[in-house]
Amino acid sequence: MDLTRSDILALLGCLKIALPKETTLSEGALKKRLSQALDAAQSFDKVIGLSTPIKPLDYGTWPSSSQPLSEALRRGNLMEATQNSMMGLTQEQRGMIPNSTKEEDTFTELRQILLNFGHRYDAGGRVFVLQDTQQESAIIVRLLDVRAIDDKSPLLVLLYKPVKPTPAKRLYDVISPFIAPSTAIISVSTTELERKMFLKLVSQNAKHVSSSYKPQRSPTESDFTLSVMLPLGPLNMHDLGKLNSNFGCELCGKREASKCTGCFSVVYCGKECQTADWKDHKKTCKTLKGGTWLTIHFERPPGFSTIMNRYDSPREQSLRTTVQSDADGPPPNIHSNKIFLVKMQSSLTLTSDADAQMLIYDRQRSFQAYWKKYGGSSGHDDFEVYRKAEREIAGGWQGIKMYRWARRVGDYELSVCFDRAPGTDPVW
Numbered sequence: 001m002d003l004t005r006s007d008i009l010a011l012l013g014c015l016k017i018a019l020p021k022e023t024t025l026s027e028g029a030l031k032k033r034l035s036q037a038l039d040a041a042q043s044f045d046k047v048i049g050l051s052t053p054i055k056p057l058d059y060g061t062w063p064s065s066s067q068p069l070s071e072a073l074r075r076g077n078l079m080e081a082t083q084n085s086m087m088g089l090t091q092e093q094r095g096m097i098p099n100s101t102k103e104e105d106t107f108t109e110l111r112q113i114l115l116n117f118g119h120r121y122d123a124g125g126r127v128f129v130l131q132d133t134q135q136e137s138a139i140i141v142r143l144l145d146v147r148a149i150d151d152k153s154p155l156l157v158l159l160y161k162p163v164k165p166t167p168a169k170r171l172y173d174v175i176s177p178f179i180a181p182s183t184a185i186i187s188v189s190t191t192e193l194e195r196k197m198f199l200k201l202v203s204q205n206a207k208h209v210s211s212s213y214k215p216q217r218s219p220t221e222s223d224f225t226l227s228v229m230l231p232l233g234p235l236n237m238h239d240l241g242k243l244n245s246n247f248g249c250e251l252c253g254k255r256e257a258s259k260c261t262g263c264f265s266v267v268y269c270g271k272e273c274q275t276a277d278w279k280d281h282k283k284t285c286k287t288l289k290g291g292t293w294l295t296i297h298f299e300r301p302p303g304f305s306t307i308m309n310r311y312d313s314p315r316e317q318s319l320r321t322t323v324q325s326d327a328d329g330p331p332p333n334i335h336s337n338k339i340f341l342v343k344m345q346s347s348l349t350l351t352s353d354a355d356a357q358m359l360i361y362d363r364q365r366s367f368q369a370y371w372k373k374y375g376g377s378s379g380h381d382d383f384e385v386y387r388k389a390e391r392e393i394a395g396g397w398q399g400i401k402m403y404r405w406a407r408r409v410g411d412y413e414l415s416v417c418f419d420r421a422p423g424t425d426p427v428w
Contacts, residue, residue: 001137001162001196008034011197014107015041015235016427017243022276024252033243038201040239041107042230044208047153053210054228056157062146069146070118072154075111075233106193111232113188113198117143117156120186127183130190130198135171137164139195140178142224144215153231159217159224160202162195178220202227237428241363244426251277263288265339265405283423288339288405291420294388297380298360298369298412300331330411331367337407341426342414344371345401346393358389360414363428369412385418392418 003011008030012019015037019025044050062069100109117128121143131138145157161178165171179185190198206227217224235243248255250266251273260266260274263285268274345359356373370376373386393402403425405417 001192001199003031003196003200005030007193007196010103010193011106011200012037014104015243016240017235018427020251020277020280022251022280024273024276026253029253034200035204037235037239037243038204040235040243041232042205043233044205044230047149047230048155048208050208052208053212054155054208055210055213056145056147056155056215056228057213059147059149059155062148062154068118068122069154070115070122072152073114073118073231075231101191103193106191106197107232109190109194110197110201113190113194114156114229114232116186116188117141117229118154121146125184125186127179128186128188129175130188130195131171132190132192132195135165137162137192137195138171138175139163139198140175140224142221149230156229157215158202158227158229159221160199160227161221161224162199180218202229205229237363238365240428241365244428245364249273250281259338260285262286263339267338287420287423288417291405291417293407293415293417294385295409295413295415296371296382296385296389297376298371298414299376301368301370331369333408334364334366335362335408339405339407341403341422342406342416343401343403343428344389344393346390346399348400356386358386358393363426388418389416392421 005027008027009019009023011034012030015034017033017037019030023030039045039050048054062072099112113130120128126143128141128143129138130141140161140163142159143156144159147155147157149155163171163174163178165174175185203225206225209226209228213226215226248267249269252269254269258267260268260281265284265288266277266281268277340362342360342362347355347357347359354374357376358371359368360371361368371382371386371389373383375381375383392404393399395402403422405420405422406414409415
């Protein structure tokens with residue numbers, strides 16, 4: 001089940017990685033971005049390390065006395081928790097069996113498949129068949145073991161094999177020889193794209209398993225592929241920003257590029273790509289044209305600070321509260337002289353107008369800064385500009401945040417277009 005170009009774009013889309021509809025980025029570049037997204041969805045680098053060969057026996061067995069595997073596999077963020085709360089859903093009511101066939105829900109359904117693995121494993125299930133209602137293809141999965149990276153991070157060890165019916169055999173007849181007669185088979189209804197995403201995930205994870213690890217197999221599993229899975233969750237803001245970034249041509253990614261002369265917010269390698277992208281870019285271009293740009297002066301966050309975001313998981317939020325700001329020197333400028341979006345957010349702990357300040361950061365969180373209403377350590381007076389920003393932010397999300405176009409014009413200076421909002425609020 002090879003991934004087509006349209007499959008890759010669809011999978012990136014369901015991971016909230018937005019690329020222009022007519023993008024000409026190479027298939028290799030798109031596959032790399034998808035691989036990075038799936039690694040990020042598992043927090044692979046944080047939990048294990050992308051360069052560390054996985055030896056499952058180095059970790060203890062997942063303790064049966066711990067929380068159920070189905071709960072340990074659950075990951076989410078503040079936005080999902082809020083949505084579930086508003087809908088009045090308990091953890092049990094969120095569903096264990098995939099129930100959507102919409103393309104945009106593919107990643108959500110893959111997460112549900114993993115939760116289903118955990119739920120059935122808790123009840124003694126070990127063998128799963130991911131298949132479609134037309135019986136055109138399937139993936140046989142056997143869970144061999146569950147290891148504990150730590151008390152909150154289970155590692156699923158599994159064997160898998162994709163199968164298809166033949167002119168002489170139905171799908172069931174193809175599957176049967178691989179499974180012992182006394183084994184209970186758990187059938188999971190899936191779409192073709194969900195199975196493709198599953199195969200992409202386990203095939204890239206298989207490369208991380210140490211060649212020295214050789215678990216016991218049945219004779220019929222000699223050609224099954226050994227792999228692992230970690231809990232899957234939505235991408236956090238940092239990963240969304242990184243994977244949605246494009247430092248070259250907006251359409252093809254080439255580095256040899258010049259700015260759109262209408263708004264200077266995007267770059268293209270030439271007229272062909274600019275023309276192809278005009279339908280998508282037109283609204284932003286016309287929005288920025290004629291905007292008023294004002295300079296503001298910011299400073300680094302002092303001491304310990306906490307930034308909460310709707311795309312962060314509870315685990316990431318708890319870790320972030322213990323991180324101290326590096327306030328030495330100006331923040332890095334990864335954008336050079338290009339225009340980029342910043343989020344401006346009023347303080348949620350404001351006690352008086354004299355303490356008024358806004359938190360500012362970009363999609364990649366390459367910098368996090370505070371902008372003060374009555375001047376900060378820099379001594380610059382941005383009072384009138386700040387008042388304008390307050391009026392603009394009042395029309396933003398719940399009156400506390402807004403997105404605006406900006407350009408870095410100094411170590412501690414941004415030029416911001418306050419009177420021009422992006423066409424839609426981005427997903428970070």
